[in-house]
Amino acid sequence: MNKKALIILLLSLVVNELYAQNQWAFKKDKIYTSWANDLNPSAPLPEYPRPQLVRDNNWKNLNGLWDYTITPKTEANPTRFEGKILVPFAVESALSGVKRTVGKDSTLWYRNNITIPAEMKGKQILLHFGAVDWQTEVFVNGKSVGTHEGGFDPFSFDITLFLNKKNNQEIKIRVWDPTEDGPQPRGKQVKRPRGIWYTPVTGIWQTVWLEALPGTYIVNTKQTPDIDTHTIKVAIALNKTSETDKVKVEVLDGANVITSEFLGTDGSATLKLTDEKLWSPSSPFLYDLRISLIRNNKTVDQVMSYFAMRKISMGKDENGIQRMLLNNKFLFQYGPLDQGWWPDGLYTPATEAAMKFDVDQLKAMGFNMIRKHIKVESARYYNYCDKMGMLIWQDMPSGDLGNSWNPNPGTVNNETEKNRSADSEAYYRKEWTAIMDDLHNFPSIVVWTPFNEAWGQFKTVEITEWTMKKDPSRLVNSASGGNFFNTGHFVDLHNYPQPAMPRPDLFGKDRILVLGEFGGLGLPVDGHTWQQKDNWGYQSFKTKEELFAKYALFIKRLEELIPLGLSAAVYTQTTDVEIETNGIMTYDRAIIKMPIPELRQIHTKLYK
Structure with missing residues (x-):
């Protein structure tokens, strides 16, 4: 590019930026994050949006x-x-x-x-x-x-x-x-x-x-690892097929191709790995995939993707209690309930850096899991969790509420189920199917949760078993804290504010015992709340010191419950959200209410 053309390009960029700034201003009547100041209105969220098919x-x-x-x-x-x-x-x-x-x-x-x-x-x-x-x-x-x-x-x-x-x-x-x-x-x-x-x-x-x-192209891929057979199965969908076309799948470790296969007649390839590197929170290794559509020895279309060799399953410990296993070993999973809301963007963070901040801080605090609560994030969010080694429990967003709730696990009562209309049921099934399909390739996701606390809970056994059949590579938490039915991999108790667990003698032989929600300890921070008064938490404190002291007692109690059969716990919650002030961070992410080094120190004890 010559000097004159470069000057014209730079002037054009400046003019476009000035125009955008004059046409737009975000509303500052409530709190907002610091990343809002970094937002470029002429090019917001410019990153490539589909990291699993590049x-x-x-x-x-x-x-x-x-x-x-x-x-x-x-x-x-x-x-x-x-x-x-x-x-x-x-x-x-x-x-x-x-x-x-x-x-x-x-x-x-x-x-x-x-x-x-x-x-x-x-x-x-x-x-x-x-x-x-x-x-x-x-x-x-x-x-x-x-x-x-x-x-x-x-x-x-x-x-x-x-x-x-x-x-x-x-x-x-x-x-x-x-x-x-x-x-x-x-x-x-x-x-x-x-x-x-x-x-x-x-x-x-x-x-x-x-x-x-191009006229013929790769629509999507589906990667399913199996660490027990040392294989990765890759299924490919094309927009149209030709008998002369071939699809080549290559597995890369860095720049090195370590194995490759052509698709079979069923549209998939199963590739064998040797000395594979397993993915875990402490070692989140990702293999790259290169997928090429070849016609007459020429590449017509090519995409890059990735996968991880990891397994999530359940198995009994020496006491006959079911445990949640990662790569065939028990790992206690602990993380926050994460709403994924922002004071300035609501569902959408102002920038990529804002999105990464939440995951980075939770990782630094010593959490190894996030329960993504009745919201679905962007593909880049899950991609970042894959890279960082953060386990994800993914909820289905709820809707059509109104049925009754019996929070005591062990009581099966069909009258508590929602009698949904045909349209309501169809909307649920269609979107849950689409969500599971779209998120299948992200190894960080280890648990699907169809229902939360009986919020629209219906046909529980049918929906749960359909979810298990659709994706046998993950565990299914039928109804987190919701109405109990004999289905799924978990018994999930919600208990506020102190930790508790489902009874091992009643449930532990058949299902994994988890504490799906607890805590909710509140601390409103002046100048960092959505509204000035009437903020809310399950139990409120006046100082950071009081808050952390109570939280540390809760973690001590979790340590005592793990040997008794508890496999995982979820603390409410990552951040304050609107009038809720029970977050570890304020809604604007400006204040972290508990000290990160101390959090990491007490959390580390849970994984030993």
């Missing part, structure tokens, strides 16, 4: 300022747009620059005019969405290209045939989200936030991007 140099990030408007639900097409919204932040969030609620009677619209880069032309163009809450319809140049229902799973549309021959392409997106007025999975969102229930999240909340692909 192609180089053929994608375009569409995050940034879009037009938006909110119209009555009955209005089919907006006649005007009200202003700018910063994608990918939900319209209710401060970082969106809008901070407005939508509700069941209104529709949120987005509009953006884009250009297709020259190097993408002549290829298949896919429009990807990381997540949009909840019902989405996408229009390209005035024509509907497809709809999607689901607030927590990625989706995409092939928009090739909808593109015009001009440089300018108009994208419109219609989103409808009824929050708790609908039966769809929604997690902690409510119209009127209070207690343990939080602000609604409507619309785009993960990265939007374009991808250019």
